[in-house]
Amino acid sequence: MGQGADELREEIERTREDMAATVDAIGARVSPRLQAERQIGRLREKGIAAGVFCSPVMPGINDAPRLIDAMAKRASEAGALFFSANPLFLKPCSRETYFGFLRQHFPELVPEYNKRFGKADFAAPEYRRELSVTVKDACRRYGLRHRLDEEAVTLDGRKKPARAAASTQISLPIGA
Numbered sequence: 001m002g003q004g005a006d007e008l009r010e011e012i013e014r015t016r017e018d019m020a021a022t023v024d025a026i027g028a029r030v031s032p033r034l035q036a037e038r039q040i041g042r043l044r045e046k047g048i049a050a051g052v053f054c055s056p057v058m059p060g061i062n063d064a065p066r067l068i069d070a071m072a073k074r075a076s077e078a079g080a081l082f083f084s085a086n087p088l089f090l091k092p093c094s095r096e097t098y099f100g101f102l103r104q105h106f107p108e109l110v111p112e113y114n115k116r117f118g119k120a121d122f123a124a125p126e127y128r129r130e131l132s133v134t135v136k137d138a139c140r141r142y143g144l145r146h147r148l149d150e151e152a153v154t155l156d157g158r159k160k161p162a163r164a165a166a167s168t169q170i171s172l173p174i175g176a
Contacts, residue, residue: 036078054075
């Protein structure tokens with residue numbers, strides 16, 4: 001690939017970062033990130049298994065591997081025990097509101113979202129798998145547990161002991 005392709009790739013990445021910053025600015029009105037990071041640290045200091053659920057991950061807005069990695073890094077720096085991310089899903093009750101948000105802030109993404117969510121509420125299985133791999137890689141890089149793994153954690157972050165096998169229920173002779 002020539003230099004033009006590299007420049008285009010860099011421009012696309014800058015655009016994605018700008019879009020993610022816009023989403024962050026909108027979200028900051030509801031839940032300031034700095035305050036959340038401080039709360040994670042306070043909870044972990046008390047031995048509580050606190051972590052970050054990065055949801056929703058929105059295609060074309062905040063789903064670039066570099067952005068997921070940066071979120072996982074911040075979670076780790078804040079003292080989080082785990083990190084997880086879930087892709088956007090659009091139920092009929094929220095679809096029009098979300099598309100209004102897209103039309104206002106990211107009009108160029110509307111055609112892609114029509115393809116992805118025009119007839120489906122959830123992201124395609126392949127997209128979910130790719131996101132899961134990206135999240136698990138970031139978790140490994142920053143020493144975070146992936147919250148969707150089968151091993152659950154106790155409040156102090158240790159593995160939860162496996163449950164004992166359920167005992168067989170006995171029948172009682174009632175009315176004999």
